Structure formats: structure tokens, C-alpha cells
Amino acid sequence: MISSTITVLLFLILITVSTLVIITRLGDGEPELFGKQLKVVLSGSMEPTFQTGSIIAVEEYSDNNTLKNGDVITFVNKDETLVTHRIIDIVESGEHTLYETKGDNNNAADNELVQQENVVAVYTGFTIPYIGYAVDYMQTPFGSALLLIIPGLLLVGYGIVTVWQIIIELDRKSKKVSKES
Structure with a gap:
């Protein structure tokens, strides 16, 4: 349950930040929210x-x-x-x-x-x-790239940790079954 919630939150952050960066870049460079x-x-x-x-x-x-x-x-x-x-x-x-x-x-x-x-x-x-400090920084090319990369890296990192935990759990179950046989 917690794992799913964290995954959904990271995806939402990634999508929101990506959308704001793209809208800002496609527009006249001014960030907009609800018009x-x-x-x-x-x-x-x-x-x-x-x-x-x-x-x-x-x-x-x-x-x-x-x-x-x-x-x-x-x-x-x-x-x-x-x-x-x-x-x-x-x-x-x-x-x-x-x-x-x-x-x-x-x-x-x-x-x-x-x-x-x-x-x-x-x-x-x-x-x-x-919040203006972050918005102002987001308008720079480096800031835009960082705001896209950081949530993506968090998502990939979380995925790696989750897969690693699953592998460890499967290995334990495998060893447990081997000992019982």
C-alpha cells in the first residue's frame, strides 16, 4: 500500500513538473496556472x-x-x-x-x-x-533540466530499491523452500 502510494506521488510530481516546464517553454516564457x-x-x-x-x-x-x-x-x-x-x-x-x-x-x-x-x-x-525563488530558477535552462531530471531520478531510484527488495524476498523464500525439501 505504501509502495503504491509513493510510486503514484512520484509519478504525479514528475508529470506536474514536466507539464509546467513544457507550458512555460511553449508560451512566452511566463509560467501560468489556471489562466x-x-x-x-x-x-x-x-x-x-x-x-x-x-x-x-x-x-x-x-x-x-x-x-x-x-x-x-x-x-x-x-x-x-x-x-x-x-x-x-x-x-x-x-x-x-x-x-x-x-x-x-x-x-x-x-x-x-x-x-x-x-x-x-x-x-x-x-x-x-x-516559492518565487524556485519559479525564477525553473525558468533558466539548467533549472528546467534539473526540475525534470530530479523527479525522474527519484522515480528510477525508488524502482531500483523496490526491485531489490523483491529479489531479496524471493531469495529468502527460495532458500526457505530449499531447506524444507
């Missing part, structure tokens, strides 16, 4: 809302979405990097909507206003602390 993109929090600017190393689930932003003060958005900044901060003010400038943002742990607002076109996602309210 939500997973983003890794790499700095402490949003603490205590998000701990460094957490993953957060975000929904892709479209112009139809209405953003308001207090929403947490992910946007592309002038350095072409993704930043996740909270909207603290909305500025209408002619046809354009601009957002003033600030990290919850920062003393001051961000230096530049965020153009609506630069908003890529909106935080959905789902966070898992510290």
Missing part, C-alpha cells in the same frame, strides 16, 4: 504586501479594464523591466491616462508616471511566499 500569469517578486519595494521571493498571480491587462487608486499593477518602466507597484493617483492628460505608482515599502512615489500602454497586468490577490 493567471505568475510573476516573481524580486525586490522588497512592496513589503509587507509581498515578501521578496514570493510569486503573485496577475491577469493580463487590457484597455477595457478600469484601474483605480489602490490597484496593484505590473508595468514596463523606462529601463524595459517589469515593476509591480500600487496606483496612488490617476492623472488624465488629454486622451491619455497616466498612473502615479508607489511601492508599499518605498518612502516616495515612483519618479515617472506610468502610461496606460505600459501596464501589462493587474494583481489578482493571490500570493505564495518564497
